[in-house]
Amino acid sequence: MTFSICVHESYEDEAGDEQRRFGVAVTTRLAGVGTLCPFVNEYGAVATQSLVNVSLGERGVEYLADGLAVEDALEALLNADDGRETRQLHGVDADGTFAFSGDECGDHYGDREGDGYTVAGNLLTGPEVLDAVTETYEASDRDEPLPERLVDALAAGHDEGGDKREELVVQSAALRVVDTAHPDPATAPYQHDLRVDASETPIADLRETYELAVQSHETAMELYEDAYEDDAMDAAEGVE
Numbered sequence: 001m002t003f004s005i006c007v008h009e010s011y012e013d014e015a016g017d018e019q020r021r022f023g024v025a026v027t028t029r030l031a032g033v034g035t036l037c038p039f040v041n042e043y044g045a046v047a048t049q050s051l052v053n054v055s056l057g058e059r060g061v062e063y064l065a066d067g068l069a070v071e072d073a074l075e076a077l078l079n080a081d082d083g084r085e086t087r088q089l090h091g092v093d094a095d096g097t098f099a100f101s102g103d104e105c106g107d108h109y110g111d112r113e114g115d116g117y118t119v120a121g122n123l124l125t126g127p128e129v130l131d132a133v134t135e136t137y138e139a140s141d142r143d144e145p146l147p148e149r150l151v152d153a154l155a156a157g158h159d160e161g162g163d164k165r166e167e168l169v170v171q172s173a174a175l176r177v178v179d180t181a182h183p184d185p186a187t188a189p190y191q192h193d194l195r196v197d198a199s200e201t202p203i204a205d206l207r208e209t210y211e212l213a214v215q216s217h218e219t220a221m222e223l224y225e226d227a228y229e230d231d232a233m234d235a236a237e238g239v240e
Contacts, residue, residue, distance in 0.1 A: 002026070002027055002028035002029060002033075002123060002124070002162060002163040002227055003028075003119070004026035004038070004047040004119070004120060005047075005133055005150060006024060006097075006239050007092045007146065008020065008022050009116060009142065010026050010044065019179065019180045020042070020094055020180045021181075022043075022176065022178050023040060023045060023146050023147065023150055023175065023176065024150075025038070025147075025153065025225070026038050026047060026049070026143050026175075027152050027163075027172065027206075028172060029165045029169075029170070030047075030168065030172065031172050032198070033172040033173065036048070036052050037049050037052065038174055038176045039060060039061045039067055039176075040061065040176045040219075041061045041064065041091060042065075042180050042183070043061065044092055045178075046070075046089070047089070047090055047091060047092055048089050049088045049089075049121075049122065050102065050106070050109070051083060051104075052087075053081060056081065056089050059073055060077060060089070060091060062072055063076070063077075064083075064091075064093050069095065069096055070091050070092060070093040070097065071098040073092075074098045075093060076100065076138075076174045077078065085104040086102050086105065087099045087105075088109065088120045090113075090119075090120045092117060092118055095119050096118070099112065099113050099119075099120055103219060105141050106122045106123040107123075108121075108124045109123070109166075110125050111126055112131075112133075114138065116133075117137055117138075119134050121133075123124060123165060124162065124163065125162065126160065126163065127159060127165045130157070132159065133153045133157040135145060136152055136153045136155075136156035137153045137154070138171075140153070145214075146177050146179075147177050147191050147194070148210065150175050151207050154173060154203050155203045155207070158203050159229040161196045168201050170198050170199070170200065171199060171202040172196055172202050173199075173206040174192075174194065174206075175194050175210075176192065181207065188212070189213075191210050191213035191214050195208060203207070
């Protein structure tokens with residue numbers, strides 16, 4: 001796989017309640033990265049890449065939901081993985097970060113950890129790719145939507161060279177965000193789980209998909225918000 005970013009942010013909603021959001025964004029010069037790399041729930045975000053072991057991501061977020069700290073959860077999974085040195089695994093929870101790059105990952109490879117985020121990549125044109133992703137996220141305006149800022153971070157890394165395998169023209173990109181302000185998947189914003197599975201311009205396509213998803217969600221809520229609210233009330237009252 002190529003490069004990805006995992007993020008945790010805390011914020012206050014309009015009612016003054018404390019909320020959390022977790023997100024992952026990733027791109028690579030292969031198809032379908034959204035099925036392999038990004039994993040997220042209301043307890044944390046994990047990305048698995050290089051020689052991918054999907055179970056590291058699946059079990060990683062399960063362990064976070066069980067209450068394990070991200071560094072304990074992901075290190076335990078790696079310790080039980082015979083292919084550890086071929087993996088990249090990184091992630092965040094509400095309190096910490098973890099990033100690992102095995103010695104057998106494809107050059108250039110590396111990772112970064114910061115306040116509430118991790119970045120990792122392999123088979124890159126150079127370290128400037130990771131620097132660009134990191135710096136773009138750090139400079140982003142927290143008042144802007146996280147999915148939009150994740151796309152910006154991917155775009156910055158791509159513009160610095162990204163994946164060095166130029167002979168592979170088919171690429172993909174994906175983002176996933178879980179926000180505790182939207183616990184019901186039925187009413188969560190559509191733009192929080194997006195994929196471009198096969199394209200020669202994955203970042204541009206992901207941005208366009210995001211913009212269309214925002215428009216779609218806004219229109220649907222304008223037309224059907226009462227129905228969603230009534231359905232939520234019925235579920236809460238046990239009405240079938």
